[in-house]
Amino acid sequence: MIPTGLGVGLSSLLLCSGTASALVWNTFDGPGSPACHNVSRVHDATSVEDMQSVVKSTIQSKSLVRAAGKGHMWYDTQCSDDSTIIIRTANVAGIYDFSLPEGAPHGSVLVDAGVTFFQLAEYLHDRGASVGYTLTNWNISFGGSVAMGAHRSSIREDSMVAAGVLAMEIIDGKGEIRKVERNESDDDWLAASTSLGLLGIIARIKLKIYPDSKVYAKQNTFDEKELLEGDIYGMVAPYATANLWWWPYKRKFHQRYYDVVPANFTEQQGFQNTFSVTELEAFAAKNLLNSGKYLPTSNMLMEEIFFGQWEKPNFREKTTNKAIDKWPVYGWNYDVLIGGLYPDQKAQWDYGLRAYTLELAFPVTMANAVLKRARGLFDEELKRGIIMTSTYRSGINIKFGRHYFDFLGQQTYNTSDGVDWSKGTIMFDFPSYRPSVGDEKRFNEPFYRKVANALIDEFPCRPHWTKNTREVFARSKKHLDPNYLARFKAVRQKFDPNGIYRNVIGEILDMY
16 A cells, blocks of 8 residues: 555445444545544535535534545544534635746646645646645645645755645635635644644635746665664755655665756656556555465565565656656656556555555654664564565655644644754654455554554654554644644634534544
8 A cells, every 4th residue: 555645535435334324434445444434424515615505504503524635544533523524625626816927936826625736737737837846646635735734755845735825715613714824923824734624624725836847856775774874864955855765674775856957958758656556466466465464474575576666767758658767767847756647557545455554753853763763673573574565666655844834734843842843854654554354454463553652652753644543643642732732722713613623633632
C-alpha cells in the first residue's frame, strides 16, 4: 500500500451490522476500512450554496456534519462517533479568477473545495502556470489538504499547502461564509491554516501561483551508516524538494531530490508514477506480501524486489508513454514532482493492496537521533522478520518540512517545549502492508506499537492528522503546545459555537 497516495473509494458505503439506519463511510481502502462509523446520510454537494443549505438544515436537526473530499485518511478519526451527515465535495470543483500577468513573478487563482491537485495542475499548465512547491498528491482535494496540513517534502521552499493560500472562505457553524485572509498575527488565520475541519467546511481557496517551470529529478544510493552518521539536513536543504527512502533490511537509503532547470534545457517530459501498478504486478505482490504474515523471509524478499525496482526511475515520457531508464529525469513541475497514474495501470488500492501507517514529525535537528533509535528498534526485532516496507517500489518515506507557523501544523515553531523547530521538521512515514488473509495483523504485530510508543515517548513529536490511530493521537497530545491548543479552541468556539463540526481528533485534544 502507499505512504502518501490517496484513493477515490470513500464513496463506498456499507450498512453497519445491527444498525439499519447507520452507514459506514470508508477510507480510500474501501469496505473494511472505516473512516466514520455512524453516518446518517451522505450528500453529494453541487455548489458552495448547496453546502451552506445542508449545514443550515443540519443545525435545525441538531445533527453533526463533516466534509469529505478524496480521502487522505487511513483510520477511523474523520468524524465523531456520534451520528454525522457527510457532505461530499467532489462535485464542487470550479476553478476561476485566474490571474498571472505576463512577466509577473506570481499571481493567483480561486478554487472550490473539491478541486484536486491534478485538476488544477492541468488547468494551470495550459495557462503556463503552477502552484510551485505548495502541492501534494494528484487526487487529493484542496479543501481537505489545507484542513489537514498536507505538504510536499522540502526545507528550502515553502511546501505546506496552506503556505500557498492567500485567503479562504469557510462555512461556519451557522452555515454562513467567513472569509479568512492570510495574516500571521491573526488567530483566525493561524487556526484556519491547519483546522482539522473543526472551524467549518473550507469552501473556496485563493491560491498563489507562479509561472510554470521545468524541474529535474535525481536519485543517489547510500549505505545506511553513511547517512545515519552524516549531515541529513545538508542532504536535503539545498534542493527545492527532497526526501529519503529507507530500506532497513538492506541497510540502504535512496536520496531523491528535485530542482529547477530552464524551460528550454531539454525536450524531455517526464511523468512520475504515483503508486500505480499492473494487474499482474498487483497479483504477484499481494500473494508474496500475504505470505509475509507467516514467513519472515517473504518480507525480506519483498524489500529486495522493491529496492531493485526503486533504483530505476519510476517515470515515463509523457508524450510517448515509454519508460525512462536513466537519471536525471526532466519534465514540467507537477508531472515530475507528483505525476499520477500511468494510462494502462490502476492504483494499488484498486487491486486490494492496503496498508497500516504511522507518521510522526520531529525537529530536524534531532534527525540523526530519531533514525538511529528506529534503527535500534529494527535490530532488536530483525531476527523475528519484521515487515520493514510494503509500499509498491518504495521504502520507509523520510520527508521534511520547512518551518511554518500556525497552531496545529506539524511544522510550527516557537513552542512551549523549548525545542528548536526553527530549522524545520523531519517526518518519519512508516507504512506496512495490511494482510488480506486471516486476522489482517502483520507478522510480529506488537513490534509496530513498540516503534510508535518509543518514538513518541522519547522525542518531541507531532502526529500527521490523517495517518495515525486514535491511540497515537492520545499518546502524542503531551507534545503539543497547550497555549496553541487553547488559542485554537477559542477560534473554534467563535466559528462553531454549537460544535457541529466534530471529529475524534478534536475530542482527543479536548476542543469541545
